[in-house]
Amino acid sequence: MALIPISPAPDRRVVKPETTQPMKLRSFPLLAALLSLAALPLAAQSADDAYKRGMSAMNSGDVEVARKSFGEALRIDPNHAHARYQLGVLKQQEGQLVGKKRANQLAAVTLDKVDFNRVTLSEALQGLDQLIADQQSESKDPFTPNFMIQGGGSDLGEREVTIRLRGVPAKTALDYLLQQAGATARFDKHATVIRPAGGS
Numbered sequence: 001m002a003l004i005p006i007s008p009a010p011d012r013r014v015v016k017p018e019t020t021q022p023m024k025l026r027s028f029p030l031l032a033a034l035l036s037l038a039a040l041p042l043a044a045q046s047a048d049d050a051y052k053r054g055m056s057a058m059n060s061g062d063v064e065v066a067r068k069s070f071g072e073a074l075r076i077d078p079n080h081a082h083a084r085y086q087l088g089v090l091k092q093q094e095g096q097l098v099g100k101k102r103a104n105q106l107a108a109v110t111l112d113k114v115d116f117n118r119v120t121l122s123e124a125l126q127g128l129d130q131l132i133a134d135q136q137s138e139s140k141d142p143f144t145p146n147f148m149i150q151g152g153g154s155d156l157g158e159r160e161v162t163i164r165l166r167g168v169p170a171k172t173a174l175d176y177l178l179q180q181a182g183a184t185a186r187f188d189k190h191a192t193v194i195r196p197a198g199g200s
Helices: 029-060 063-076 081-092 094-108 121-135 170-181
Strands: 110-120 147-149 160-169 183-187 192-196
Touching (some): 094 160, 110 170, 121 160
Parallel strands (some): 147 192
16 A cells, blocks of 8 residues: 655644834934935025025015014024124114115005195195005004104295195105105104205
8 A cells, every 4th residue: 555645734823924113214324314414405495585584574674574584594504694694784774674664664555646735744744644544544554654844943844735646655645745845754663754855
């Protein structure tokens, strides 16, 4: 009798696949270095973006936004020379920049109709102030020009002016009034100061 080989019974154990461990960057120093270098341009770009926001704010006279933006650029990149320089410029020119903001706010108000016929400069400024207030009656952050006549004695406020304009920025209307009266405006933080042309 010949022997027939018998195969062993199949192994019915459940084989679990090996669990994979998360790869650690420490095991790949070159990869870790490349990833950290790739992040550098993002920080520089963000610092440059903050610097650009600061310059835009400075150009429009918004001192607080400019200061915060330059500070943010320096927080991201402490060696950002342009942001550091502009912070110094900001400190030196803060008064001029605030005045620029007031001038821009006045220019942003468009008046439907300005009609002053043979009135004094003082009366025209009061009327212009009221037109600006009326135009911004529903504004969340209304601008108040706070016109103040300074210098020139009582003569400057008594000079006669006439203008008739439609759809004009308030600053343009003011400029026409001042040209007729022989005066100039200086935009301070809290007031628009009207003085005789030539500073007398």
